[in-house]
Amino acid sequence: MIDRHTLRLGVNIDHVATIRNARGGGHPDPLRAAHLAAEAGADGITAHLREDRRHISDEDIDRLMGELTLPLNLEMAATDEMMAIALRHRPHAVCLVPENREERTTEGGLDAAGQHNRLAPMVADLLAASARVSLFVEADPRQLEAAVSLKAPVVELHAGAYCDACYEGDGAAAGRELERLQEAAAIGAELGLEVHAGHGLTFDTVGPVAAIAEVKELNIGHFLIGEAIFIGLDASIKRMRALMDEARAETLSTS
Ligand code: PXP
Numbered sequence: 133m134i135d136r137h138t139l140r141l142g143v144n145i146d147h148v149a150t151i152r153n154a155r156g157g158g159h160p161d162p163l164r165a166a167h168l169a170a171e172a173g174a175d176g177i178t179a180h181l182r183e184d185r186r187h188i189s190d191e192d193i194d195r196l197m198g199e200l201t202l203p204l205n206l207e208m209a210a211t212d213e214m215m216a217i218a219l220r221h222r223p224h225a226v227c228l229v230p231e232n233r234e235e236r237t238t239e240g241g242l243d244a245a246g247q248h249n250r251l252a253p254m255v256a257d258l259l260a261a262s263a264r265v266s267l268f269v270e271a272d273p274r275q276l277e278a279a280v281s282l283k284a285p286v287v288e289l290h291a292g293a294y295c296d297a298c299y300e301g302d303g304a305a306a307g308r309e310l311e312r313l314q315e316a317a318a319i320g321a322e323l324g325l326e327v328h329a330g331h332g333l334t335f336d337t338v339g340p341v342a343a344i345a346e347v348k349e350l351n352i353g354h355f356l357i358g359e360a361i362f363i364g365l366d367a368s369i370k371r372m373r374a375l376m377d378e379a380r381a382e383t384l385s386t387s
Contacts, residue, residue: 137379138341140175141331141373144206144353148202149187162188163195164359165365171200172369176224180207181217183231184286190217190218197221205351207268210242210254218258222245225264227288227351228254237331237354241270241290244278255282266328271309271316280323284374288328288351289316291341321346335359335375345387350376 148165152158166177177200179188195292196204208214208232218226227252231244235248244251244267251267258265266286269275277289294309313329320327329341330351342350359368 133335135334138187138315138384139347139376140349141173141237141369141376142176142178142328142349142351143174143356144178144180144207144330144351145169145357146178146180146187146355147357149189149192149197152277153187162192163199165177166196166202167202168365170200171367172366173373174202174369175349176205177352178205178207178208178227180229181214183211183213184233193217193221193271197223210251211246213256215219219261222261223263225266225286226258227266227286228284229268230319239292241272241275242274243266243275244282244284245274248278250283251282255284258331259283259285266326268330273316273319274326276316276323279320279325284325285288286326286328287320288349289320289347291329291333291337292331294341295334295337297335298337299332312343314344315345335371338375339379342376343383344382345380355377 145162145165148160150380152160159211169177172312179196181188181193205225205227206223207227207229210228212368228242230240247344255265263330265284266288267279267284268288271289276287280306294313297305297309317327327346328349329347333350334355356372
């Protein structure tokens with residue numbers, strides 16, 4: 133029996149809110165999804181409060197903070213508005229992400245290296261509020277070094293390029309992108325960072341990322357919520373959890 137907490141699963145509930153918002157009203161309720169996720173084996177809940185509030189709302193964050201039994205990982209852009217919200221709520225974790233109104237989803241990593249002076253006081257204020265700060269970055273050693281110099285304890289590696297290559301059936305590119313993730317995870321751990329990964333992960337793509345021994349947490353949303361339409365949220369999360377555990381058990385048995 134492996135300790136599942138060697139690899140945590142953060143369930144991102146943004147797209148429950150996307151479906152709710154398509155009609156207004158309160159159904160389906162992201163908080164109900166969060167409770168179900170907790171029962172299905174999630175270790176945490178992730179929610180991205182976007183500047184345009186296209187899915188998660190301020191009220192969702194209020195309710196999650198008030199009622200959630202699992203730790204909340206608040207994803208947000210590094211803006212004054214979001215900082216005020218995070219410092220008011222003091223969630224367990226804050227993941228700083230780049231945000232662009234035109235994008236359909238978070239398309240790239242945060243330029244932690246290029247924005248050092250702007251990010252430094254924000255990271256410091258969040259740490260002072262006891263938030264576990266993570267920076268959502270590309271698998272690029274320069275960004276990992278920047279995270280260290282910003283004193284962010286955690287990085288989340290953007291897995292999107294690997295997942296896109298898998299989806300497009302480009303095995304060579306998928307192999308290269310996976311190698312980049314593996315190398316970045318090793319460098320990150322060597323630098324003393326806690327390494328997470330996320331974006332675009334599915335049943336088909338999660339295994340090789342879950343197998344990376346240095347990765348401590350995966351944050352997964354869109355696929356889990358989409359798959360829930362067909363098999364239910366409980367089954368969707370449990371299957372993801374099982375695939376993660378299988379891949380990690382394999383790593384542990386060969387190390
Ligand atoms: N991690 C981060 C930092 C993200 O921005 C997102 C998307 O909001 C995810 C994980 C989850 O990605 P997906 O919904 O593609 O699983």
